[in-house]
């Protein structure tokens with residue numbers, strides 16, 4: 001009798017981590033905080049000191065380790081004394097996933113807006129957040145990068161109830177792209193760039209597949225600010241094509257309902273193109289002008305703070321957060337650094353060209369050939385078996401090869417090996433194994449199996465990352481901050497990590513042991 005065929009190996013659906021998983025023998029996952037198209041973010045505690053809480057972002061380990069790129073940019077921002085960057089604690093890999101442990105922050109701006117019945121922030125809060133988001137993007141751009149996925153869920157405040165609830169952090173560097181080559185020259189714009197970003201917030205340039213530039217991050221910020229001020233954007237939940245049409249036809253009527261400075265920013269952004277460095281001081285000046293003309297001062301409470309208009313909504317949420325409050329003092333006056341009234345020029349719409357008068361600026365040096373990526377629209381290519389996860393600098397522990405359902409998880413294995421240090425912001429669509437869901441009150445959590453499925457055509461909220469074949473880049477087209485020393489050593493059973501900060505995080509303390517504490521809300 002013929003031997004029975006071996007049972008099929010179960011396919012990896014996503015990072016093999018769930019509630020109460022232990023990472024690197026020391027971090028325990030206690031609550032799911034967020035789930036993107038590519039992985040999951042958990043709140044974790046240290047086993048040996050459960051009062052210390054962090055966040056852990058886990059992604060299925062595939063050919064390219066995106067979290068390494070996030071880690072590198074986090075480190076670079078920290079070294080450059082960024083005010084809006086989250087501090088990384090540890091980069092590593094475990095079983096089938098890579099992870100970053102980082103400081104825990106509070107709710108995202110998208111989460112906060114959802115709690116407010118009108119789904120809008122006051123103009124004061126919109127402007128304070130707008131200035132801080134702008135500053136965080138400038139910090140990234142000054143290092144040569146663009147973010148490419150600017151949206152409300154990629155900005156978060158510090159832990160609610162702490163002084164850091166006034167501070168806005170920027171999240172998710174998974175789509176960041178280095179605009180400069182090793183010789184510090186601006187990379188040539190591609191004739192047609194693949195779509196990257198999140199449809200409701202991406203600029204019309206991105207819809208037209210132009211090379212994303214620094215100004216495109218600010219177009220997304222402008223859409224965010226319109227949304228904060230007026231509630232949901234009219235193109236919410238539309239297809240890519242209809243979103244583009246709506247952005248073209250509705251922008252004037254939307255801006256007519258906003259402070260004139262919003263229109264000034266739009267008019268200024270229309271003068272920019274890929275190769276033209278934005279006048280950061282000018283954009284910031286226009287944003288600060290909203291504060292000055294409306295007599296807003298940094299001592300005013302933000303919408304979620306005590307004394308703010310939605311204090312009754314956010315106070316119970318803040319008190320439900322059992323962290324020991326961070327002692328770090330945040331001065332909004334210092335962060336905003338507003339010019340003294342009367343000392344800065346007051347812009348009017350006359351200082352900016354009228355949209356109808358403008359000829360779209362063009363980049364002369366468009367590269368005829370795509371210098372980095374050949375990317376096709378339509379369904380992703382048939383999946384290739386992914387290589388064993390590679391982690392820099394040490395070898396990885398892995399449970400084996402990744403398996404991908406056609407059209408589900410996209411292996412981004414390059415056709416031929418890439419040059420060292422190359423990064424293309426490739427992210428796989430990685431299903432998660434389980435998520436912790438909250439009751440509407442946020443006081444009951446339950447564990448549900450979850451699969452992160454490929455995005456259906458109508459789903460437009462999640463970031464769109466690469467979904468196609470990749471060709472090797474020229475060595476000079478280097479996105480990565482440091483060349484990744486690729487380790488090809490066989491998997492080992494010990495966990496490998498890279499610690500940055502052994503010290504406690506922003507968010508605080510928990511009296512009860514890890515698994516017995518009452519669950520609490522993300523906010």
Ligand SMILES: Nc1ncnc2c1ncn2[C@@H]1O[C@H](COP(=O)(O)OP(=O)(O)OP(=O)(O)O)[C@@H](O)[C@H]1O
Pocket residue numbers: 033034035036037038039040041055057086102103104105106107108149153154156171172173174462463
């Ligand atoms: N350090 C952190 N502290 C607290 N919450 C966090 C932290 N990092 C991320 N989150 C939460 O997790 C969510 C997803 O994080 P992130 O955007 O980094 O993941 P992603 O998988 O790349 O998501 P997407 O695909 O939607 O861009 C955020 O919107 C935020 O709510």
